[in-house]
Amino acid sequence: xxxxxxxxxxxxxxxxxxxxxxxxxxxxxxxxxxxxxxxxxxxxxxxxxxxxxxxxxxxxxxxxxxxxxxxxxxxxxxxxxxxxxxxxxxxxxxxxxxxxxxxxxxxxxxxxxxxxxxxxxxxxxxxxxxxxxxxxxxxxxxxxxxxxxxxx
Ligand code: 523
Numbered sequence: 001x002x003x004x005x006x007x008x009x010x011x012x013x014x015x016x017x018x019x020x021x022x023x024x025x026x027x028x029x030x031x032x033x034x035x036x037x038x039x040x041x042x043x044x045x046x047x048x049x050x051x052x053x054x055x056x057x058x059x060x061x062x063x064x065x066x067x068x069x070x071x072x073x074x075x076x077x078x079x080x081x082x083x084x085x086x087x088x089x090x091x092x093x094x095x096x097x098x099x100x101x102x103x104x105x106x107x108x109x110x111x112x113x114x115x116x117x118x119x120x121x122x123x124x125x126x127x128x129x130x131x132x133x134x135x136x137x138x139x140x141x142x143x144x145x146x147x148x149x150x151x152x
Contacts (some may be wrong), residue, residue, distance in 0.1 A: 012090050024098050028069050029055035029138065031088050031103045032080075032113075036149055037123040040132060041077070044119045052135045055101060056118070070102050078113040078121070080106055088148060089141040099137050103148065126150050 032039040040053040056077050060069040067084040074082050082104040092099040106113075115121045124132055126149035129142050 008090075024093075024096070026060045026066065027057060027094070027097045027099050028060055028066055028073065029057040029099055029101045030070050030074060030082070030084075031055050031101060031141075031145060031148065032074070032082060033085075033103060033105060033149065034123065036152070037125045038129070038145055038149060039078075039113060040122050040124045040134075041115065041118040042120040042122075043135065044117075049135050051119070052133050053122070053124075054135045054138050055141075057102075059097070066100065066102065070104060074104070077117045079111050079116055080113050081110040083107050089144040092137050092140055094137055101141050101144075 039056070041056045042051065042053055043049045056074060057070065058073040058077070060066055064072075070084050071082060074080050083106075084102050084104045086103045088101040088103050092101075113121055126146045129146050129149065132142075134142060
């Protein structure tokens with residue numbers, strides 16, 4: 001199991017390097033966790049993703065650090081201040097980008113999240129994560145999300 005874990009960690013590093021080398025843009029997605037629940041947001045675009053739930057985020061800008069992109073995107077989309085706390089799961093290759101999931105918490109004194117660019121928001125606990133209609137890429141981290149939420 002240790003060997004497997006080491007191999008998985010190595011593979012993750014290689015995927016990250018490949019992304020840097022090929023210059024594939026990174027899209028950050030964010031698991032904002034509070035009281036054992038994660039914040040899910042309902043997309044309104046494009047048509048094939050509309051109505052399905054995602055971890056909020058967006059494209060990292062040229063020269064921007066990923067945690068800064070997380071803070072910026074969540075301020076724009078939800079009106080909140082977050083603190084980035086870590087990473088979740090492995091990078092997920094999408095059509096022309098790489099989706100990387102970060103974890104975060106609301107900063108003390110942050111406003112409550114509002115759906116400024118989404119159709120709806122919802123706090124989802126571990127029991128409800130598997131049944132939610134996630135966009136395909138986010139579905140891939142659902143098991144990791146459940147583990148994260150159950151770990152307290
Ligand atoms: N995803 C995705 N899951 C997820 C996010 C934040 C994004 O599958 N949690 C996909 C959806 C789009 C691409 O990543 O194919 C870009 O996300 P988007 O549209 O939320 O980010 P923007 O608005 O910063 O980027 P553009 O739409 O490319 O302008």
